[in-house]
Amino acid sequence: MAVDQAQTNVAFKGAQSADLLARKPQTYLGMALASLRRDRLTLAAFGFVLLIGLLALGAGVITSAIGVNPTQTNPANQFQQPYLWPYIQWMLGFDPVTAPTMLYKSGGVPHWLGTDQLGRDQLARLLYGARVSLSIALVAAALSMVLGVAVGAVAGYFGGRVDDIVMWFITTMTTIPEIYLLIIVSSIFRPTPLTLTLFLGFLGWFGTARFMRGNVFKVRTLEYTTAARALGASNFRIMLRHVIPNSLPIIVVITAVDVGALILVESVLSFLGLGVQPPTPTWGNMLNRANDFVFLRDPVTREFMGLHLLFWPGLLITLTVLSFYLIGDGLRDALDPMLKNRK
DSSP states (O other), rough: HHHHHHHHHHHHHHHHHHHHHHOOOHHHHOOOOOOOHHHHHHHHHHHHHHHHHHHHTTTTHHHHTTTOOSOOGGGGGOOOOOOOOHHHHHHHSTTTTHHHHHHHHHHOOOOOOBBBBTOOHHHHHHHHHHHHHHHHHHHHHHHHHHHHHHHHHHHHOOOHHHHHHHHHHHHHHHHHHHHHHHHHHHHOOOOOOHHHHHHHHHHHHHHHHHHHHHHHHHTTSHHHHHHHHHHHHHHHHHHHIITTGGGHHHHHHHHHHHHHHHHHHHHHHHHHTTOOOOOOOHHHHHHHHHHHHHHHTTTTTTTBHHHHHHHHHHOOOOOHHHHHHHHHHHHHHOOOOOOSSSS
16 A cells, blocks of 8 residues: 555656646746736736827827817816716716806707816826826936936946946035935926936935946846856956846836836926927826916806816826736736745
8 A cells, every 4th residue: 555655656746746847947037027917906007008108199080089189278168167978977867958058158068078178178188298297207217227327337347446436426416405406407497308407317326326237236246247247258347247237126026116207306396487398298297287276266156176286187197107006016026036925
């Protein structure tokens, strides 16, 4: 009986070993993608950001299809409430009066998310504002990533006086709050999408450089870097082929988080009136203008007239920034090989 049990165990272990040998080896990228596929929260954040990006890219097609324009004014139709909910009630048969009345007043044009103080369509402005806000954040994050990676790699790889000078400059600049620097620059120069992108990019690379420097300190002492140096590879080649590629996980994570932070910074500057100026719509300057009408009431019904102008830009800013933070956190979990408990 004992012999049969031992033979069964041996056969079972042999089958397990054969299965492990037949299984394809997992690559680093494959393990990271498998971890991301199991992380539903990060996938939901990716999906939301992708949806917002597609809507921003298709803003022109969408607004043309529904017959609205982000800059077309209609003072007779100012502060119209969102047409979406009355339309749903109309379709369900609960309220057959409100939606047709709103449609008649707007000249047959449905304003699904309402209009602002000049009668401009809120949905159209949100879509075009998403295009501007996301473009500023993505390009500025890419610019700060390139600068931060380059400076951090040079400082961490060479060390010594080069590292001392770089860290002295970074420490000096970071003692001044970034938002104060941006406010000063924005008050001197008229902010446009291009100038604001450049300012955010050139003033936002300090944190990336610090993270990159710390990672390069570790990578430059590893065996493959030492072997490349022994084989006569130049410093530039070692940094380009070995140091920077092996720092990609931390670069990707920091860049994802930076995009969310830059959307928030752009919104704050626009809210303070120091960002992109109207009539170019951004989520931040839409929020700034809506702040003037928060407590505005209809003289007849005494209902608040401008709350929808505050709600939608604020909601989109909150969800987009949160999504980029969740993406950064999910990428960190997926790309960090030291984390044992993967989601």
